[in-house]
Amino acid sequence: MMVGVRLTRGLYERAVADLRRPHPYAFERVGFFSARMGNASHGHRLVLLTDYHAVPDDQYVKDPKCGARINSDSIRAAMQRVLDTGAGAFHVHVHEHPGTPRFSPMDAEETPRVVTGLRVVGPFQPHGMLLFSEDRAAALVWLPGVPEPLKANKIAVVGFPLTFLEGA
Amino acid sequence: MGEDRFDRQSFLGAGSQPVIERAVVGVMGLGGGGSHVVQQLAHVGFLRYVIYDPDVVEESNLNRLVGATESDVREKTPKVEVAKRVAFGLRSEAIVEAYTQRWQENPEPLRACDILFGCLDGFGERRELEAASRRYLIPLIDIGMDIHRVGDEPPRMGGQIILSMPGGPCMFCLGFLNERTLAREGERYGDAGARPQVIWPNGVLASTAVGVAVDLLTDWTQSLRSAVYMEYDGNRGTLRQHARLQYLREGACPHYPAAAVGDVVLL
Numbered sequence: 001m002m003v004g005v006r007l008t009r010g011l012y013e014r015a016v017a018d019l020r021r022p023h024p025y026a027f028e029r030v031g032f033f034s035a036r037m038g039n040a041s042h043g044h045r046l047v048l049l050t051d052y053h054a055v056p057d058d059q060y061v062k063d064p065k066c067g068a069r070i071n072s073d074s075i076r077a078a079m080q081r082v083l084d085t086g087a088g089a090f091h092v093h094v095h096e097h098p099g100t101p102r103f104s105p106m107d108a109e110e111t112p113r114v115v116t117g118l119r120v121v122g123p124f125q126p127h128g129m130l131l132f133s134e135d136r137a138a139a140l141v142w143l144p145g146v147p148e149p150l151k152a153n154k155i156a157v158v159g160f161p162l163t164f165l166e167g168a
Numbered sequence: 169m170g171e172d173r174f175d176r177q178s179f180l181g182a183g184s185q186p187v188i189e190r191a192v193v194g195v196m197g198l199g200g201g202g203s204h205v206v207q208q209l210a211h212v213g214f215l216r217y218v219i220y221d222p223d224v225v226e227e228s229n230l231n232r233l234v235g236a237t238e239s240d241v242r243e244k245t246p247k248v249e250v251a252k253r254v255a256f257g258l259r260s261e262a263i264v265e266a267y268t269q270r271w272q273e274n275p276e277p278l279r280a281c282d283i284l285f286g287c288l289d290g291f292g293e294r295r296e297l298e299a300a301s302r303r304y305l306i307p308l309i310d311i312g313m314d315i316h317r318v319g320d321e322p323p324r325m326g327g328q329i330i331l332s333m334p335g336g337p338c339m340f341c342l343g344f345l346n347e348r349t350l351a352r353e354g355e356r357y358g359d360a361g362a363r364p365q366v367i368w369p370n371g372v373l374a375s376t377a378v379g380v381a382v383d384l385l386t387d388w389t390q391s392l393r394s395a396v397y398m399e400y401d402g403n404r405g406t407l408r409q410h411a412r413l414q415y416l417r418e419g420a421c422p423h424y425p426a427a428a429v430g431d432v433v434l435l
Contacts, residue, residue, distance in 0.1 A: 004280070006305040008335035008426070036430030038304050040279035041265075048305050048429045086433065124433060154190075156282060158305045158334050160394065161387035164190060164282075 002042075003141050005130070005152045005166075007033070007049035009159025015052040016132060019094045026060045028067040028094065032078045034087035037126050037144065047126045047141055047152070050087060053078070066106050068093065075114055079121045088125030089118045090139070094132045100166075101133035103140070112149070115142055130155075137165035174213055184386040185213055191385055194218040194281035194306075196271050196297055198247040200232035200365045201311050202287035204374030206251040207234050210258035212382060217255060217264045218281050220271040221247040232367035272296060279304045283381050286310040287374075289363070291349045298332055298339055302424040308332040309380055310339065311373040313400065315364040325402025327369050328410070329376050330395075331384070337395045340423045343412045344397070369402045376407060 011033075019029045032053045038046035059074040078089045091111050095101040103111070111129045118127040119142060128141040128149065139152035155166040174185050193214050195202045198221035206219065225233060225240040225247060233247070235254040248266035255262045271278050278284065284306050286297045294310055301308035313327030332338050339345040376398065383392045397410040420426065 002280075008305065010335050011426070034427075036427075037433070038279055038430045039276060040304075041277040042280075044280045046279060046304060046430070050427050050429055085427075087427070156305075158307060159336075160333070160384070160392055162191075162282065162307060162384045164187065 001143075001150060002044045002154075003047065003139075003143070003150045003152045004040075004044065004154040004156065005047045005049065005137075005139050005141070006156045006158055009157050009163075011049060011052055012157045012159075015092060016094060018052065018054045019092065019132070020096075023060060023068070024057060025062050026068040030055055030068050030070055030091060030093040032081070033090040033092055033130065034081065034085060035090050035126050035128075036087055045126075045141075045143055047088075047090075047128070047139075049090065052092075053081065067104075075117060078114075079117055082118055082122035082125065082127075086122075086125070088122055088127045090126075090128045090130045091115070092130040092132070096134065098134045098136075100136045101131045101138050103129065103131055103138065107131070115149075132165070135165070139166070177212070180382065180386040180388045184388070187385050188213050188382070189215045191282045192216040192218060192280055193381070194220075194278050194284040195251070195287060196220050196278070196284065197287035197289070198233075198251045199223075199229065199287065199289075200367060200370040201313075201374050201377075202285065203232075203234040203236070203247070203251060203254070204370055205285050205287060205311075205378060207254050207258075208374060208378040209381075210255045210262065212378065213259070215259060215262050217251075217262060218267075218277045219248050219251050219264065220267045220269065220274075220278070221251075222269050223247050225250060232365055232370055234367075271300075275300060279306075281306055283384065284308045285377060285381070288312070290353055291345055292353050294339060295345055295350065298345075299424070301332065302334050302338065303429050305334045305429060307334065307384060309377045309396075311370075311377045313365070313369045313373060313402070315402075322403070323364075325369055325400075327373050327400035327402065329373055329380065329398045329400070329407075331380055331397075333395060334424070334429075335426065336421065337416055338421050338423050341416065341421050342395065342397050342410070369400060372400060372402075372407065 033049040034051040055074045061069040063069040130139045137155045140149040157163040224244040225236045235250045246268045310330045399410045
């Protein structure tokens with residue numbers, strides 16, 4: 001199954017600008033995208049990102065073992081947004097290097113737990129985790145009704161220019 | 169095939185050809201405009217196509233339909249088959265999804281496209297395609313031409329190229345679509361005969377549209393940063409930015425809100 005992720009350049013730039021802001025004590029920032037589903041032909045699925053939500057400074061937990069850890073208030077807020085808007089939620093952060101980014105072992109272990117909670121309140125929406133580098137991106141997508149996450153095959157920033165962040 | 173096939177367009181950038189080959193392009197309507205677009209996309213090296221047109225080749229198409237022959241008229245060849253022949257003739261490894269129907273009858277393949285070319289007749293058709301392109305976050309490049317006659321003056325030939333970018337101004341914002349033009353849809357579209365069409369303005373419009381798409385993907389000019397609305401004056405042979413671009417209001421498009429994307433789901 002092919003999975004594509006699309007977002008407008010304005011939304012991409014807004015998110016990245018927020019995620020690159022220094023935090024008083026965390027080493028990096030995280031945020032959440034709202035997402036909606038689009039079905040194309042031949043089993044092609046589209047995840048369309050519609051909005052970005054920053055995590056407030058006071059919802060970060062001091063943890064020197066990782067770049068950023070957020071508290072339960074931020075996760076509850078993300079779950080509430082899913083309920084209020086009917087849109088899915090994607091956890092997002094940035095790794096500051098060029099080339100295809102990889103989720104860290106901690107990302108791979110902890111973020112899926114957040115997604116599990118999101119899927120409980122939004123079983124009919126797409127959820128997942130998204131990681132930007134300086135010029136690429138990677139995403140794992142949990143589609144409605146599909147138990148295991150799928151790697152996004154194409155992540156498109158729609159604007160001037162039109163850029164494919166994933167792959168080459 | 170030689171290894172230097174795209175050497176002459178290497179100025180587009182070192183990574184441009186893989187990007188061009190990765191993009192899925194949709195062409196809606198394969199008449200005078202769309203047939204030109206497909207031919208040029210194939211020359212540029214695009215590999216993945218989704219094309220729609222419900223019609224077969226008729227005698228009256230031969231004055232402008234690129235790739236069509238007299239035998240296509242006799243055999244009632246679908247226009248999508250002519251376009252496939254042109255695309256495969258230039259790139260045998262092309263992947264072409266061809267639909268002999270209106271896109272509205274089978275819209276899902278269109279959603280997988282990265283760029284759409286609207287080569288359609290009429291304002292209502294344009295409104296529907298733009299609504300779909302916005303809902304699935306796909307840039308839409310619309311082309312069209314018309315010929316008008318006013319009094320005893322020579323016919324006036326005009327046309328447009330519009331790049332409608334999700335998140336940016338739409339064809340309503342640009343003033344190309346409005347309630348008045350849509351209401352006039354039922355009236356005659358031109359007055360120099362039934363649907364006046366000739367090949368040379370379609371060539372200008374299609375070439376410019378393909379150029380916009382290549383720039384969008386490769387950013388070779390590093391200057392394409394906002395909506396495109398160009399007007400073509402076929403009597404003078406000029407193409408220039410439309411004056412309405414100067415009067416665009418700041419801010420998000422009010423006609424297609426950012427949250428109104430994706431499949432409609434009743435929760």
